[in-house]
Amino acid sequence: MMKDVLENVMIDKVARNFLQSPQKRNKIHEADAELIDTGNGSDKYLAVTTDALVEEVETRLYDDPFLIGWMLAMANFSDLAAVGAEPLGLLLSLSFPSSQDERFIAKLAEGISAACQRLNTFVLGGDTNQGRELFLSGCAVGLVPKESAVSRMGARPGDKLYLTGPAGLGNIYAFLKLSGKDKLLKGSFYQPVARTEEAKIVREFAGCCMDTSDGVIHTLDTLMRLNRCGFVISSDWDRILHSIAQQVCRDQTIPPWLVLAAVHGEFELCLTINPRNESAFLRAAANAGWNPVLIGEVTTGMSVSIKTPDRIVPLDTGQIRNLSSTMGSEPERYVRELFDVARKAGI
Amino acid sequence: MMKDVLENVMIDKVARNFLQSPQKRNKIHEADAELIDTGNGSDKYLAVTTDALVEEVETRLYDDPFLIGWMLAMANFSDLAAVGAEPLGLLLSLSFPSSQDERFIAKLAEGISAACQRLNTFVLGGDTNQGRELFLSGCAVGLVPKESAVSRMGARPGDKLYLTGPAGLGNIYAFLKLSGKDKLLKGSFYQPVARTEEAKIVREFAGCCMDTSDGVIHTLDTLMRLNRCGFVISSDWDRILHSIAQQVCRDQTIPPWLVLAAVHGEFELCLTINPRNESAFLRAAANAGWNPVLIGEVTTGMSVSIKTPDRIVPLDTGQIRNLSSTMGSEPERYVRELFDVARKAGI
Secondary structure (H helix, E strand, O other), X not given: OHXXXXXXXXXXXXXXXXXXXXXXXXXXXXXXXXXXXXXXXOOEEEEEEEEEEOHHHHOOOOOOHHHHHHHHHHHHHHHHHHOOOEEEEEEEEEEEOOOOOHHHHHHHHHHHHHHHHHOOOOEEXXXXXXXXXXXXXXXXXXXXXXXXXXXXOOXXXXXXXXXXXXXXXXXXXXXXXXXXXXXXXXXXXXXXXXXXXXXXXXXXXXXXXXXXXXXXXXXXXXXXXXXXXXXXEEXXXXXXXXXXXXXXXXXXXXXXXXHHHOOOOOOOEEEEEOHHHHHHHHHHHHXXXXXXXXXXXXXXXXXEEEEOOOOEEXXXXXXXXXXXXXXXXXXXXXXXXXXXXXXXXXX | OHHHOHHHHHHHHHHOOOOOOOOEOOOOOOOOOEEEOOOOOOOEEEEEEEEEEOHHHHOOOOOOHHHHHHXXXXXXXXXXXXXXXXXXXXXXXXXXXXXXXXXXXXXXXXXXXXXHHXXXXXXXXXXXXXXXXXXXXXXXXXXXXXXXXXXXXXXXXOOEEEEOOOEOHHHHHHHHHXXXXXXXXXXXXXXXXXXXXXXXXHHHHEEEEEEOOOOHHHHHHHHHHHHOOEEEEEOOHHHHEOHHHHHHHHHOOOXXXXXXXOOOOOOOEEEEEOHHHHHHHXXXXXHOOOOOEEEEEEEOOOOEEEEOOOOEEXXXXXXXXXXXXXXXXXXXXXXXXXXXXXXXXXX
């Protein structure tokens, strides 16, 4: 099932013949970060993950070096948060062309540093190279108590589906930026913070968890394939979408659900909660001054649907995901195709 | 002092404003891998490192995908070995152009897998992207008992200077490959193995340790600057250089010491041993069926010299290192300049 998604084909092509470590607690695709039992009587797993910014920089979706640095760090820390891990820090693997502007490098480092400080964590080290192209990769390490580690596995029909916060800012940012409408952006509304703090509560209650780095629908498509379950999303957009996303959808006549469907996410955590644990979860969140956003529920059958006031509309999430793999480098065509999907689905 | 070396200028430019983690046990530049105290009562440090193959691939120094994969893994594991750490595994951050040949990817993965199996370790996970250029980065994690962790700090005048094995294959490989004389290569004589096993003995006895990934002279230059000490290298090339390196030096009339001076190393460990511990170190090595190679000793005064039968020749190692930073992308000019340095030094 995972192989029906083009981006997984590449991963499997590389990983096909790799032996699995007996110390690794998750299988391939089954967690945002790898969970390693380091032995030695530790009551925590080591969580490790790596993430590079490639398409986002090449398409100039990110062109502000501070934002690039911030996102490089946050994307990695978000993967740690999704397994419940608290960061020990970040390693950087950076390659700059010899012509690279010094101010760019300084601002990039500033963004990385600011992101680490925001989460009370650190750059631990790294490797810098000179190469033909700019290349930016990170690797985050962290720890999670063994008994609270979460993965993408564990969604059960009947579970409630939550986000750590309202969705849609990632795709709104991308839409405005890539369609040259970024004059409409007031200040830097897109500067996501990995949900490291919320993760400490999430890991105590969630069935499964995955971040929305590639958008909510992409996340649900993955969770559907792994857990062989379905999801029904509410169309209560006032509650589910960030107020800026709602505003831009109105102004630009974008069908609201498309800001869940496109591939540039907002780095919220998406999690399932057994109804038995729901009130305790919400109480713990409220005590921490945090409001999780209920967006739907887990169902039997493998599909992702949107529940409108009068019907339930199934989405072809495989097709939606593969649009981003085949057209990710042609943003205008990608957006056109997404609008087409919305028109055909009638929502 | 570290800032007199061009490659460190870039690192410092990026790292200038990063806060240091209170859990990190080494300062910047002072260890091949970062040593992290994870707390929690563990008697081991977490060791983490990241290394990308950029110049080696762009210059086509490595063009066999199996070797590229092998080196990507081994370069990272070698950094772990240099702090005494045993690997938990490797993360991969890979970016391929959409046109990338499938056979290339399969062979690359084979090389990575073979290197991991050679060291009884594993690929733990990774991130694959599609980008304009091929980009290959790794990140290795491991553990080292706290009381035996080693770093680049700790060389003392009077210490003996050892390598884990004879030197020179890295630069001989590079010389033949880049000068188009690789028809002289019989089979794959360059496929270094990180000294993970030897490191378990090294860490019990060494004052300081650093791998020779950038060649022996580059390593000694770094150790000199960090420890504010000097090194005198013996010119007993029959013992110090690998037999293939000796043979090629004779056939191609290369001054033997240049295979220590150029920037493509052999991934041995370079370490210092207090004379008091030398016999115990050699006994432990012999019991493990391993012969460390004595190459010189640590002196007062900050210089790296070669001791010939009739004199001691000081080397301008800063100049030698900076040649590789400024001309690394023009191999022919780089080799010419190195021969020039040898002629002027008269050795």
